[in-house]
Amino acid sequence: MFSLQDKVAIVTGAASGLGKEIALLFARQGAKVVAADYNKEALDQFKSQISTDLTISPVAGDISNLEDVKNIYAHAQSEFGGVDIVVNNAGVMDKLEPIGDLSDEVYDKVINTNLKGTFYMMREAVKIFEKKRAGTIVNIASIAGLEGGRAGAAYTASKHGIIGLTKNTAYFYTKANIRVNVIAPGAMKTNIMSGNIDLSNISDLVKSMLSTQGNQKVADPSEVANVALFLASDEASFVNGAVVVADGGWTTY
Numbered sequence: 001m002f003s004l005q006d007k008v009a010i011v012t013g014a015a016s017g018l019g020k021e022i023a024l025l026f027a028r029q030g031a032k033v034v035a036a037d038y039n040k041e042a043l044d045q046f047k048s049q050i051s052t053d054l055t056i057s058p059v060a061g062d063i064s065n066l067e068d069v070k071n072i073y074a075h076a077q078s079e080f081g082g083v084d085i086v087v088n089n090a091g092v093m094d095k096l097e098p099i100g101d102l103s104d105e106v107y108d109k110v111i112n113t114n115l116k117g118t119f120y121m122m123r124e125a126v127k128i129f130e131k132k133r134a135g136t137i138v139n140i141a142s143i144a145g146l147e148g149g150r151a152g153a154a155y156t157a158s159k160h161g162i163i164g165l166t167k168n169t170a171y172f173y174t175k176a177n178i179r180v181n182v183i184a185p186g187a188m189k190t191n192i193m194s195g196n197i198d199l200s201n202i203s204d205l206v207k208s209m210l211s212t213q214g215n216q217k218v219a220d221p222s223e224v225a226n227v228a229l230f231l232a233s234d235e236a237s238f239v240n241g242a243v244v245v246a247d248g249g250w251t252t253y
């Protein structure tokens with residue numbers, strides 16, 4: 001069940017958190033994995049930890065840079081002869097700021113990484129998948145892509161955008177046999193918040209947003225990686241354009 005034997009997968013943001021878990025899980029299920037990340041140091045550290053029975057090839061690249069994106073696909077071609085699965089996981093957080101406090105710098109960084117980077121990766125994938133009439137994309141959004149008060153304005157907009165890109169692409173390419181789905185995770189134990197937000201200095205508005213967390217659970221990223229495995233596998237053959245919420249019940253509140 002959920003074998004990825006002989007498949008080639010590209011996973012972005014693979015040097016940390018959820019991306020690393022997905023890369024390892026896919027490789028354990030038989031895939032040859034291209035692990036892409038712009039943090040070269042973290043990528044080198046990951047490389048040194050990969051056991052010899054797994055086929056994972058790291059490549060440095062910034063998904064918000066089109067040349068780097070093309071290089072990630074060229075790497076998959078030269079190392080493994082092509083690509084069958086693309087997981088668009090790389091992402092950055094904003095500082096939980098509402099629009100009135102949002103700087104151009106934070107807006108550009110978050111939108112260029114989360115939304116434009118995912119767009120670049122998807123456009124290249126579709127070109128390849130259309131030719132062979134096969135292939136699947138798993139995007140990583142967030143429950144901030146479904147609701148209005150789970151992050152700042154930039155992150156929320158970027159994740160809503162990823163859900164829109166997913167559904168639109170799933171619609172237009174279903175006859176080309178390309179499946180595109182998106183996971184909306186709740187909170188996970190990863191590095192995404194590290195050093196980004198000074199919780200001692202946040203506004204009352206943000207405090208009230210954080211207080212809606214109620215009985216929120218925090219996942220180990222491996223719990224969300226399992227969802228990515230299902231969506232990437234042939235067992236999900238009739239799942240297309242779906243937003244799969246994996247939040248431990250957080251959005252039931």
Ligand SMILES: NC(=O)c1ccc[n+]([C@@H]2O[C@H](COP(=O)([O-])OP(=O)(O)OC[C@H]3O[C@@H](n4cnc5c(N)ncnc54)[C@H](O)[C@@H]3O)[C@@H](O)[C@H]2O)c1
Nearest residue numbers: 013016017018038039062063090091142187188190191192
């Ligand atoms: N951690 C959470 O609570 C949470 C919740 C919902 C959704 N998510 C989403 O999950 C995904 C993975 O995040 P994570 O929590 O594992 O965070 P993380 O910070 O641990 O890992 C993200 C990785 O992406 C890489 N990255 C960032 N920008 C990049 C770029 N431009 N090009 C290439 N690589 C880049 C980073 O170097 C890092 O290795 C993100 O899309 C995030 O928005 C996370």
